[in-house]
Amino acid sequence: MKSKIMQYLPASLYLTLIYLFFYIPIIILIIYSFNKAQYSLLWHGFSLRWYEELFADTDLWIAVWHSLVLGFFAATAAMCIGSLAAVSLYRYAFKGRQLLYGMVFILILTPDIVMGISLLILFSFVKISLGFWSLLLAHITFCIPFVVVTVYSRMASFDEYIFEAAKDLGANDVLIFRRIIIPLLWPAMLAGWLLSFTLSVDDVIISYFVTGPGFEILPLKIYSMVRLGVKPEINALCSVTFVLTLLLVIISQVALRKKP
């Protein structure tokens, strides 16, 4: 028994250290979000002052709303375009198939900053004013490849004979798509949607270039707040988002476990 503990000890110590590295910054922010003092790192007593300020900050809530709207539309459009692309990439033989596949991969690997400036140049050439539409087009563009990859890898696990059987039974492409592909693919499409939504809501770099004065989104609002210096309100915001994500994860885990 003792030797078993000794065998696992180094590994568990190491894992603990890395997890501490991941979580300590967040835990510290949560603790300081309840601190009375504004500048000091010393504990000045418990207070909910920063939460009150956070909930009273209307600009911030507008930015949250903008981010959610943008994320919703970007993820939905990216899911539709990306899923169609993945299905055709998988099912059809056509000229330029390798090229299309290659372009999707290159788009994933393109550094955000290069995508940001190139879209900025595009929008200023075709005179699309910077704001909601420029952000939406940019977000759809960087989400599409992630949907394609997610849906494509799911399709690769299908039994090919399903399509042949459907065809033999007289189904055309649209019917196959509606009756076979969509019902089998929706978990992957949903995963693609969720991935796109998170990418969109969290993106700083690309949005930074294509944003306009009329439509402020949350990450850029946070960026401008953070650059101005230490603001305990941000600690409160971080705690709220962290607790919300934790709740979502727990709910989804419980929901998934209940299903057989």
Added chain:
Amino acid sequence: MKNENGLKYFSLSVIWIWLIIFALLPFLLVSIVSFLSHDENHLIRLPFTLAHYIDLNNAIYLKIFEKSFYLAGLCTIICLILGYPFAYAIARMENHFKSLFILLIIIPFWTSSLIRTYSMITILKPKGIINSVLLWLGIIDKPLALLYSDIAVVIGLIYNLLPFMVLPLLTNIERLDNRLLDAARDLGANRFTTFRKITLPLTMPGIISGSILVFLPAMTIFYIPDLLGGSKSILLGNLIQNQFLVTQNWPLGSAISIVFTLLLGFLLFIYWRTMRGKEHGNLI
């Protein structure tokens, strides 16, 4: 039979048109802009010139390129050293624990990366956690100037990018065939030899994917040097951002981006050449 091809042509034209307008065309525009002249009032104007590429041959810019590659490389190597044993330990767990521990890696990354970078400030400050602990332990007698230095930038980058190293490694190590390790041991190889001759070569795809996923963003996440670095901690991302949004020199900014993209393309090409023939794919 009309329906037969309708769907195919519809989906293919949608994706092609989208990629051409929003990926290919913008990149062509960047290339064109990089050859245009800089104009204070109109951002860009004719005639075509090579001036910006020649400007890049300036010691300041070369230094930033060199430094970006150096810091991103350093960050990648540290992520690999920290991440490999970590991924290995998780990959060898029982399935039930494994998914929990993987979830624990991902959860922090659902909160904004900006906020997490900001929290590094409170840790690295002169009166922050690291300095307080080191002072208390008596290892140092006055606070280290961690914040606003290159060290802070590297720590911030590692904090943000470590999961991108761990996750590809994890999927790769999971697929490792245990029988090969047993066979090596049966044939008398010690742990080190087994690792060097079997584990390492078989997990090379994971190592390379992870390194690419860490190295590429490390050079361009401009908000990390901006928040954690000093005035000298300018990386490529900050340089490009400055040219576009501060000094408004779009042609120079474009030229920097093009050179940067070509360098990355070259690295990826080398990767593709060395990986060809081996088990390929699983880049993402």
